[in-house]
Amino acid sequence: MKNQAQRLALVFAFPLVLPLAFSFAGCAGKKSKELTKTESARMILDIAAGAINEKDPTDALEKIQFAESLDPSLPEIPFLKSLAFEQKNDLSRATIEIKKALTLNPKSSAVNAQLGKLMLEQGHPADAVRPLTQAANDPLYREAYRARTNLGILHYRRGELDLAAKHMKRAVTENPLMSCMAHYYLGHIALKAGKFDEAIRSYDRSTRSICGGFADGHYALGVAYQRSRKIEDARKKFLSVQQQFPRTAAAERSLDHLRELQ
Numbered sequence: 188m189k190n191q192a193q194r195l196a197l198v199f200a201f202p203l204v205l206p207l208a209f210s211f212a213g214c215a216g217k218k219s220k221e222l223t224k225t226e227s228a229r230m231i232l233d234i235a236a237g238a239i240n241e242k243d244p245t246d247a248l249e250k251i252q253f254a255e256s257l258d259p260s261l262p263e264i265p266f267l268k269s270l271a272f273e274q275k276n277d278l279s280r281a282t283i284e285i286k287k288a289l290t291l292n293p294k295s296s297a298v299n300a301q302l303g304k305l306m307l308e309q310g311h312p313a314d315a316v317r318p319l320t321q322a323a324n325d326p327l328y329r330e331a332y333r334a335r336t337n338l339g340i341l342h343y344r345r346g347e348l349d350l351a352a353k354h355m356k357r358a359v360t361e362n363p364l365m366s367c368m369a370h371y372y373l374g375h376i377a378l379k380a381g382k383f384d385e386a387i388r389s390y391d392r393s394t395r396s397i398c399g400g401f402a403d404g405h406y407a408l409g410v411a412y413q414r415s416r417k418i419e420d421a422r423k424k425f426l427s428v429q430q431q432f433p434r435t436a437a438a439e440r441s442l443d444h445l446r447e448l449q
Contacts, residue, residue: 228257235267244274262291266298269305278309289318296321296328304337312341323354332362336369343372352376359392367398374407383415402428402437409441413448422448 222230235250248271255264265287272281282305288298303319306312319341322334339354351372358369374389390411393404409424425441425448432438 224257225261228254228261229263231257232261232263232267235271239267239270239274242274244271247271247274262288262295265291266295266301269301273301273305278305281305282309296325296331296334300328300330300334300337303334307337307341312345315341332358332366332369335361336366336372339369339372343375348376348379363392364396367393367401367404370398371401371404371407374404374411378407378411378414383411386411387415402432402435405431406437406441409444413444418448 231250231254235247235254238244238247238250247267251264251267251271254261265284269281269284269288272278272284282302285298285302285305288295289302292298299318300322303315303317303322306315306318315337319334319338322328323331323338325331328334335354335358339351339358341351342348342354343351355366355369355373355376358366359373370389370393374386374393377383377386377389387408390404390408392398394401394408398404405424405428409421409428412418412421412424422445425445428441429438429445
């Protein structure tokens with residue numbers, strides 16, 4: 188509730204920010220510097236990025252529109268629009284915007300990673316390979332592990348499990364705490380091979396720490412317990428999924444498994 192209240196405060200206070208910045212910019216003495224329109228636009232885009240992180244794409248788009256009215260040339264604008272439209276599940280508009288961003292900044296790993304992800308989500312894996320590979324291989328890109336994970340998903344969907352595992356393991360090595368999806372897919376690969384203990388370890392890692400809210404990972408761990416005949420562990424896990432993630436697909440599937448185990 189506190190975060191929500193803070194977001195609402197930003198929404199209502201926002202129209203005052205820019206006028207105040209210009210009004211008081213010369214009042215503190217000669218050392219003060221008035222913000223340019225570009226500087227103000229970038230400050231607003233930082234707020235928009237925060238709204239995207241908080242899963243509030245409508246608020247983000249409002250901020251982006253305001254920033255665009257100040258300086259429409261900023262390459263961050265179409266990139267952030269793409270992220271916001273993706274959160275709204277409007278993948279067509281998200282793709283249009285990320286292609287604009289790529290024209291403005293073709294070497295950006297963040298832009299290439301987003302383009303590759305959107306191509307993968309829309310069933311165009313051939314168009315996803317190049318941008319994902321570029322982003323995954325950039326040693327200066329902090330989120331290269333995400334692009335690497337998406338490359339792994341691409342190969343997994345093609346049935347190329349060895350290549351998929353290679354990319355997933357690399358993602359886990361680069362960022363073991365944040366690679367929830369990589370651990371999850373490594374669990375899938377191990378389960379397909381009948382390596383139940385290995386699957387359990389991977390699924391368990393997909394639910395630890397920052398990944399704790401990953402409902403599908405918890406459900407998959409229950410399935411792995413059941414497949415390995417650890418029935419009591421499976422029952423406990425399916426019950427916990429129902430309690431932790433009520434009214435979700437994972438909870439419904441867990442209920443089906445609990446009925447099987449009775």
